[in-house]
Amino acid sequence: FVDMVGKPYKSMKFGTHVKAKIISKNMAGKTVRLKIWEDDISNVLLFEKDYILGGDESFFTLFLTAQMRKDGDDWKEGNEQEYFLEIEYAGQSVDSEVINVNDSAPKIKVAEPAVSMTGVGKIPAQKQNGTCVCQQYDLIWGGHPNVNCAFRMKVVEICADLWGEKNKIKMANNLMAVFKWESGSTFKPDAPNQANSGGTGLIQFMPDTAKSLLGKEVTIEIVKNYYGKKYNKKTKQREDWYLKRVKEFADMTAIDQLDYVKKHFEPLRDKDVEFVDFYLQVLFPASSQLPEHVVFADKLSKLDRDMESDKLKQKRVNAYEKNKGLGINGDGKVTKSEIKTKVQVYVTEGLANKEKDFECGNKEKSKEKQETKTDCKTNCICQLDILEIKDGFIDNSQIIKNRVSVLERSKFIDSKKLSGIILHRTVTKTTQSTINAFSNKRDGVYYGTHFIVGKDGVITQTAHLDFKTNHAKGWNSKSIGIEVVGMPIDKNGSPTVKDKEIVGWENLTELQAKSVACLSKALLKYYSLEFEDLHCHEHVASKTKGEGEYVLKAITPYFK
CATH class of the missing domain: 3.40.80.10 (Peptidoglycan recognition protein-like)
Incomplete structure (x- = not known):
C-alpha cells in the first residue's frame, strides 16, 4: 500500500483513498487479480478485482470503505484492523506486508457510491447555522450516484472563480452537462473513451492534452471490460473490450481531476458563452465561440472557413469519423447548430436528475422511507x-x-x-x-x-x-x-x-x-x-x- 505520491504507508485510515503499487517484470498488458484481505486467524476477503498491468511498475487507486471496516471486524477488534494485499497470476500469488488501518478518519455521512473505487473526496459539513449547505450547490445531474455534495461544491467554486458569482450556477450546470456526455454518463475520473481515443475521465482528457496540463510525458494503460463486454452484431456475442486511457488521470480522484478541468476552461474565463461553445471547448476548441460553421466534414471541400490553415482544415476532416454521430442530416458534415441540438439534451435531461434529498434534516429521513x-x-x-x-x-x-x-x-x-x-x-x-x-x-x-x-x-x-x-x-x-x-x-x-x-x-x-x-x-x-x-x-x-x-x-x- 502506498499513498497518492507513491510513499509506502505505515498505517492507513478508513474513508480515504490509497494506492496499490505492483512491481513486476515483462508483464505489461497481463491481467492480475488484486485482493484486499483483513489479517486474522481466518482472513477475511474484503475486495477483489482484475487489473491490467501498464508496465513494470503499476499503481491502482483503492478506497477504504465503511463496508470494508464493517466486514473486517469479525473479531470485534475495535477501531483498528490489519490489511494486506494479495496479487494472483497464473496460479501463483504473492502477499504484501500487513498494514494497520484505523478508524480515526471522519465518518462519512453520505453513502459511498457502489460504482467506483475512485471516490470524489471528503464530504463537507452538511449543516451550518441550521442551513443545509449542500442545497446551495443544487446542480443538474446532482442526483447521479457518483455525484455528491463535495463534488458539486467544488464545481461551483471553480465556476465562481472563472465566471464570477453571478454566473457560477449557470456555468456549473454547463460543466455538469459536459461531464455527463464526456464521461459516458459515469462521472468517473477513470472512465476511458468508448471510441478508444485514449480520452480519460470527466472531460475525456486526450493524451496530448494531459501531457500539456501535467507538464510531463503520460502513461497509456489498457483496461479490460470497463463498461462490460461489448456486443458484436456480427457474431451476436459479447466480447472482451479493451480501451486505452491516460493512467495519471485515471489514478486521480474526481475532486483532484476538477483542478485540471479548471485549467482546461481557463481560455473561457469571464466569457458568458452559451452551452454549445462551452462543450466545443472540450470537443474541438478551435470552433468554440465561432459563428455557425461546419465543424467536421468527410471532405475538405465541405468545409466553409476558407481563411483557416490547411493544417486545421485537415484536423476537421480527420475528426469527422469519430464525431459524425453529432450530425443530423447525414450529409457528410457536422455543423455547429447540429452539435448544439444534439448536446442540449444533456442540459434538459439533467434538470430532471437533480439531487432531490439533500444529506441533512428531514429530507434525509423521507428519502430513507422512500427507498x-x-x-x-x-x-x-x-x-x-x-x-x-x-x-x-x-x-x-x-x-x-x-x-x-x-x-x-x-x-x-x-x-x-x-x-x-x-x-x-x-x-x-x-x-x-x-x-x-x-x-x-x-x-x-x-x-x-x-x-x-x-x-x-x-x-x-x-x-x-x-x-x-x-x-x-x-x-x-x-x-x-x-x-x-x-x-x-x-x-x-x-x-x-x-x-x-x-x-x-x-x-x-x-x-x-x-x-x-x-x-x-x-x-x-x-x-x-x-x-x-x-x-x-x-x-x-x-x-x-x-x-x-x-x-x-x-x-x-x-x-x-
Whole structure:
C-alpha cells in the first residue's frame, strides 16, 4: 500500500483513498487479480478485482470503505484492523506486508457510491447555522450516484472563480452537462473513451492534452471490460473490450481531476458563452465561440472557413469519423447548430436528475422511507440464495403480481435453462398504461414482458415464468423480458413517439435503476446466467437506438 505520491504507508485510515503499487517484470498488458484481505486467524476477503498491468511498475487507486471496516471486524477488534494485499497470476500469488488501518478518519455521512473505487473526496459539513449547505450547490445531474455534495461544491467554486458569482450556477450546470456526455454518463475520473481515443475521465482528457496540463510525458494503460463486454452484431456475442486511457488521470480522484478541468476552461474565463461553445471547448476548441460553421466534414471541400490553415482544415476532416454521430442530416458534415441540438439534451435531461434529498434534516429521513422498497435489506430478492417461486410467480413482498394471461404463449422447453434477460423500454409513462398496452393486441398479437419496473421503483410481474411472451424476435423462446417505464425524448428533452424526432431516452430514476439492477441480479442467479447475459433489446432485434442501452448503463454501477 502506498499513498497518492507513491510513499509506502505505515498505517492507513478508513474513508480515504490509497494506492496499490505492483512491481513486476515483462508483464505489461497481463491481467492480475488484486485482493484486499483483513489479517486474522481466518482472513477475511474484503475486495477483489482484475487489473491490467501498464508496465513494470503499476499503481491502482483503492478506497477504504465503511463496508470494508464493517466486514473486517469479525473479531470485534475495535477501531483498528490489519490489511494486506494479495496479487494472483497464473496460479501463483504473492502477499504484501500487513498494514494497520484505523478508524480515526471522519465518518462519512453520505453513502459511498457502489460504482467506483475512485471516490470524489471528503464530504463537507452538511449543516451550518441550521442551513443545509449542500442545497446551495443544487446542480443538474446532482442526483447521479457518483455525484455528491463535495463534488458539486467544488464545481461551483471553480465556476465562481472563472465566471464570477453571478454566473457560477449557470456555468456549473454547463460543466455538469459536459461531464455527463464526456464521461459516458459515469462521472468517473477513470472512465476511458468508448471510441478508444485514449480520452480519460470527466472531460475525456486526450493524451496530448494531459501531457500539456501535467507538464510531463503520460502513461497509456489498457483496461479490460470497463463498461462490460461489448456486443458484436456480427457474431451476436459479447466480447472482451479493451480501451486505452491516460493512467495519471485515471489514478486521480474526481475532486483532484476538477483542478485540471479548471485549467482546461481557463481560455473561457469571464466569457458568458452559451452551452454549445462551452462543450466545443472540450470537443474541438478551435470552433468554440465561432459563428455557425461546419465543424467536421468527410471532405475538405465541405468545409466553409476558407481563411483557416490547411493544417486545421485537415484536423476537421480527420475528426469527422469519430464525431459524425453529432450530425443530423447525414450529409457528410457536422455543423455547429447540429452539435448544439444534439448536446442540449444533456442540459434538459439533467434538470430532471437533480439531487432531490439533500444529506441533512428531514429530507434525509423521507428519502430513507422512500427507498425501503428497493434498497437491499432483509429478504431482498437479489441477496436470497433461493428465489421462491409459487405457480410461476416470484413470492416476495418486493414484487407485485398482476398477471396478464393473454401474454403467455407456449411453455419454454426447459424454463430453468434460458439464454438471457432482455432489457426494454415501455414507451409509456406509467406501469398501469404499460399493463393496458399488454392487454390489447397490436397487429393481431399480444406483446409484452414478464416484468415491468415503474419510475417509483415498484416491480410488477405480469407473466408466468414457465411461459414465453412476445417481446424480442428471435429470443422469445430463450429469454425473460423486463420493461422499464420510460419514453423516448426529442432534442428539447420532451417525450415523443415520432421516430425522426427521437434523440435519446428518459433516464431511469434512482429508485428505478436500483430495482432493475436488483431484479436482474436475482434472475441471473436463478437462471445460472452471468452479467454478460443481460441484453439490450436493440442489440438482439430491430428497435430504436438506445432503448436498452440507457437501462444497462444505469444499472451497471450496481453490479460493480
